[in-house]
Amino acid sequence: xxxxxxxNHVTSIEPAYxxxxxxxxxxxxxxxxxxxxxxxxxxxxPGRRKGTxxxxxxxxxxxxxxxxxxxACVNNLSVYLTKAKKGVLKQGxxxxxxxxxxxxxxxxxxxxxxxxxEDLFIIGVVCPGVYGFGVERTGTLTDANIARKxxxxxxxxxxxxxxxxGTHTELADLTPEEAQELARIEAMPQAExxxxxxxxxxxxxxxxxxxxxxxxxxxxxxLCDKNRPQAVENSPRPxxxxxxxxxxxxxxxxxxxxxxxxxxxxxxxxPLNLLNRRMAQELKELYDFEAGLTPVDKGPLNEYKExxxxxxxx
Amino acid sequence: MHGEHIKHDFEPKxxxxxxxxxxxxxxxxxxTSRMQYPPNVRVLKFPCTGRIDPVFILRAFQKGADGVLVxxxxxxxxxxxxxxxxxxxRFAAFRALLDFVGxxxxxxxxxxxxxxxxxxxxxxxxxxxxRVRAMGPMPEFKELEHEEQWSTxxxxxxxxxxxxxxxxxxxxxxxxx
Amino acid sequence: xPQIITEQNLRNLIDLLVKEAKLVxxxxxxxxxxxxxxxxxxxxxxxxxxxxxxxxxLFFPICEDILSYKRENGAMKVKDVDRSKFPExxxxxxxxxxxxxxAILDAVMSWDYKDEFYLERRRKSTIVGIACTxxxxxxxxxxxxxxxxxxxxxxxxxxxxxxxxxxxxAVTEKGQALVxxxxxxxxxxxxxxxxxxxxxxxxxxxxxxIKKWLEEHFENPLWEKIADICVGCGACAFICPACHxxxxxxxxxxxxxxxxxxxxxxxxxxxxxxxxxxxxxxVQNKRYRNRIMHKFKYYDDKxxxxxxxxxxxxxxxxxxxxxIAEILETINTKQD
Numbered sequence: 001x002x003x004x005x006x007x008n009h010v011t012s013i014e015p016a017y018x019x020x021x022x023x024x025x026x027x028x029x030x031x032x033x034x035x036x037x038x039x040x041x042x043x044x045x046p047g048r049r050k051g052t053x054x055x056x057x058x059x060x061x062x063x064x065x066x067x068x069x070x071x072a073c074v075n076n077l078s079v080y081l082t083k084a085k086k087g088v089l090k091q092g093x094x095x096x097x098x099x100x101x102x103x104x105x106x107x108x109x110x111x112x113x114x115x116x117x118e119d120l121f122i123i124g125v126v127c128p129g130v131y132g133f134g135v136e137r138t139g140t141l142t143d144a145n146i147a148r149k150x151x152x153x154x155x156x157x158x159x160x161x162x163x164x165x166g167t168h169t170e171l172a173d174l175t176p177e178e179a180q181e182l183a184r185i186e187a188m189p190q191a192e193x194x195x196x197x198x199x200x201x202x203x204x205x206x207x208x209x210x211x212x213x214x215x216x217x218x219x220x221x222x223l224c225d226k227n228r229p230q231a232v233e234n235s236p237r238p239x240x241x242x243x244x245x246x247x248x249x250x251x252x253x254x255x256x257x258x259x260x261x262x263x264x265x266x267x268x269x270x271p272l273n274l275l276n277r278r279m280a281q282e283l284k285e286l287y288d289f290e291a292g293l294t295p296v297d298k299g300p301l302n303e304y305k306e307x308x309x310x311x312x313x314x
Numbered sequence: 315m316h317g318e319h320i321k322h323d324f325e326p327k328x329x330x331x332x333x334x335x336x337x338x339x340x341x342x343x344x345x346t347s348r349m350q351y352p353p354n355v356r357v358l359k360f361p362c363t364g365r366i367d368p369v370f371i372l373r374a375f376q377k378g379a380d381g382v383l384v385x386x387x388x389x390x391x392x393x394x395x396x397x398x399x400x401x402x403x404r405f406a407a408f409r410a411l412l413d414f415v416g417x418x419x420x421x422x423x424x425x426x427x428x429x430x431x432x433x434x435x436x437x438x439x440x441x442x443x444x445r446v447r448a449m450g451p452m453p454e455f456k457e458l459e460h461e462e463q464w465s466t467x468x469x470x471x472x473x474x475x476x477x478x479x480x481x482x483x484x485x486x487x488x489x490x491x
Numbered sequence: 492x493p494q495i496i497t498e499q500n501l502r503n504l505i506d507l508l509v510k511e512a513k514l515v516x517x518x519x520x521x522x523x524x525x526x527x528x529x530x531x532x533x534x535x536x537x538x539x540x541x542x543x544x545x546x547x548x549l550f551f552p553i554c555e556d557i558l559s560y561k562r563e564n565g566a567m568k569v570k571d572v573d574r575s576k577f578p579e580x581x582x583x584x585x586x587x588x589x590x591x592x593x594a595i596l597d598a599v600m601s602w603d604y605k606d607e608f609y610l611e612r613r614r615k616s617t618i619v620g621i622a623c624t625x626x627x628x629x630x631x632x633x634x635x636x637x638x639x640x641x642x643x644x645x646x647x648x649x650x651x652x653x654x655x656x657x658x659x660x661a662v663t664e665k666g667q668a669l670v671x672x673x674x675x676x677x678x679x680x681x682x683x684x685x686x687x688x689x690x691x692x693x694x695x696x697x698x699x700x701i702k703k704w705l706e707e708h709f710e711n712p713l714w715e716k717i718a719d720i721c722v723g724c725g726a727c728a729f730i731c732p733a734c735h736x737x738x739x740x741x742x743x744x745x746x747x748x749x750x751x752x753x754x755x756x757x758x759x760x761x762x763x764x765x766x767x768x769x770x771x772x773x774v775q776n777k778r779y780r781n782r783i784m785h786k787f788k789y790y791d792d793k794x795x796x797x798x799x800x801x802x803x804x805x806x807x808x809x810x811x812x813x814x815i816a817e818i819l820e821t822i823n824t825k826q827d
Contacts, residue, residue: 049628054812055720194416209724213810231369235554235751238461253407265810282410304399314425465552
């Protein structure tokens with residue numbers, strides 16, 4: 001038996017698993033609303049279409065009874081605690097339903113002093129994975145419809161949450177498609193890599209969905225919205241698109257929690273998480289930094305060591 | 315060596331982002347010492363390498379640079395204590411990103427040049443200029459600059475109205491600077 | 492006399508039009524997504540998926556130059572756009588929810604200001620629409636008064652038949668001219684049975700009632716309820732066949748640059764931000780309210796049309812699952 005012997009590896013995650021988590025979330029949410037531990041709970045409600053879900057801020061016990069968790073609960077809800085939505089926190093402690101990947105974002109936001117742990121009640125979900133984009137939404141999660149990021153998930157357990165819903169279950173034998181794609185691109189000749197990204201970025205329409213769903217893109221004034229002076233062209237042309245995506249990747253380097261929301265929401269299917277992953281990989285190699293579930297004092301690009309590598313500097 | 319000038323087919327445009335305390339002073343020293351170095355380099359002065367945003371480098375490539383140099387104080391010598399330490403990490407990451415999207419890192423050079431190192435400035439600039447000269451013009455970002463979405467029809471932009479001739483407009487445009 | 496065209500001849504028609512130096516635009520696989528793009532051969536045409544972006548970009552490009560300027564010898568020289576150079580275009584394979592969009596947008600583009608860029612492109616293009624035999628649970632064209640076989644906006648309308656060919660109806664003179672110029676590709680006859688249409692989940696909406704409710708409920712808790720989760724991106728507006736807001740940006744230096752017009756979206760916080768810093772739509776639900784109001788009230792007030800074709804793209808693309816059809820159904824059933 002290997003080290004994973006204590007985990008449950010299966011070929012499909014049935015609706016009953018998600019139903020059990022749903023029950024646990026409802027119970028907990030109702031409890032903390034009732035005893036006024038929190039002023040609201042950010043969770044998921046079912047959508048009109050079969051097998052869809054959408055984020056919701058619930059403030060009453062009745063609404064809490066309708067919360068769900070299903071493979072359609074793809075959103076990283078921590079985005080609702082920053083940016084324009086940060087008003088909700090001003091009213092008091094907030095409950096939030098968080099998967100492992102979402103908790104990395106929460107930890108990162110705490111590192112950056114955007115959130116205080118004591119302001120949150122985290123209902124952690126032991127998440128076996130969620131749907132990818134455009135897949136069949138049958139209610140059962142399988143190798144065929146799991147999101148690409150979930151194939152290599154290392155944070156099934158929401159460690160550090162106030163409560164955790166679910167028991168550790170994973171799909172067996174998932175191929176690490178994203179790691180393979182990353183390796184494929186890195187092995188390309190330089191000109192091919194340029195062509196690959198140029199083709200993808202040229203399709204970008206600058207709808208800014210990648211920025212808007214990112215918990216870490218919380219600047220009040222985005223550099224890329226400015227036009228006097230203009231650092232990045234505002235117009236959705238290939239030149240500005242390339243600059244925007246490079247700036248975005250750079251601004252997230254050492255901060256990104258790897259939830260891959262940017263990639264999921266891209267209406268043009270640009271594989272944005274590859275950029276984030278490549279940067280995470282580099283920061284791991286250079287400075288042994290990995291986004292984790294606990295806040296740290298400083299991110300890798302906000303600190304330094306006197307003996308950092310400088311072999312590239314003359 | 316004064317006045318010695320070799321004609322090349324290709325003169326690369328090199329943009330140098332330097333900190334004012336060390337490298338700018340070093341470049342100044344090279345100048346006041348009458349040292350010769352390629353005139354291809356355009357120097358932009360910043361308070362500190364810590365102020366040099368990666369977006370400046372992108373912008374330089376987009377607007378026609380064939381090579382970019384970023385240079386500042388040696389580690390430990392930063393006027394602001396740690397600006398160059400932070401820059402060192404940031405640029406290490408940025409290099410990895412540029413490499414990942416297919417930019418040849420030979421076009422991008424980082425260096426530490428102190429106020430006393432006029433000679434090193436000459437060496438760094440000369441080496442980068444000659445290396446980039448051998449590589450030829452940098453096409454990637456410049457080509458991208460002229461690419462349009464298929465629906466744009468930029469070729470329809472033509473010289474139709476000619477120079478602005480109403481006095482009001484002329485005055486307005488001229489007042490821009 | 493009814494006419495039919497085989498699928499092969501439809502592709503041959505594209506080849507011919509390309510040879511005639513027309514800009515032929517149709518659904519085409521571009522990387523992993525289907526988009527409306529210039530077709531270089533009939534074989535490029537992909538009719539099995541709704542393109543991610545609508546066909547509006549043929550008339551209303553994602554980004555276009557308005558003018559360029561350059562200082563020469565001390566004088567500012569301005570270059571204009573010679574719109575006569577816009578190519579003659581044929582849009583092929585647009586379903587009614589896309590083909591129908593110019594029929595809606597023409598009104599605003601030729602209203603108090605005549606948008607010469609849009610109108611010139613529109614004048615020079617022929618739209619070959621195609622009845623839609625696909626669809627998913629996000630589609631709601633019937634609910635907003637269109638239908639999978641609605642001919643509005645199309646110059647030539649094709650209906651897929653069970654034997655793989657298409658019944659043709661030349662709706663306008665442009666359509667008739669297209670058929671007449673390539674008569675040998677079309678055959679006379681009624682053809683086989685048409686392919687059946689897909690049922691839609693959203694029932695027909697009472698747009699008059701919805702408009703009336705919107706008129707009376709500019710302030711309503713509903714807006715917070717549905718749109719507090721909106722994250723303020725422009726995905727819904729950019730891929731929408733009917734959204735037509737744009738921004739104008741000068742890009743370049745004071746001596747040399749281009750004035751560009753490109754898509755904008757009312758979901759962006761910057762959309763109504765004043766130079767003073769004041770923003771009349773200060774929170775996201777007011778921005779989202781504008782999206783609904785513009786589509787189902789304001790546009791109707793001005794032009795008597797609904798600014799929505801029910802293509803469902805915004806429902807599929809919304810990062811947070813906001814479902815415009817669900818919202819309309821909610822309003823439709825309101826009693827107050």
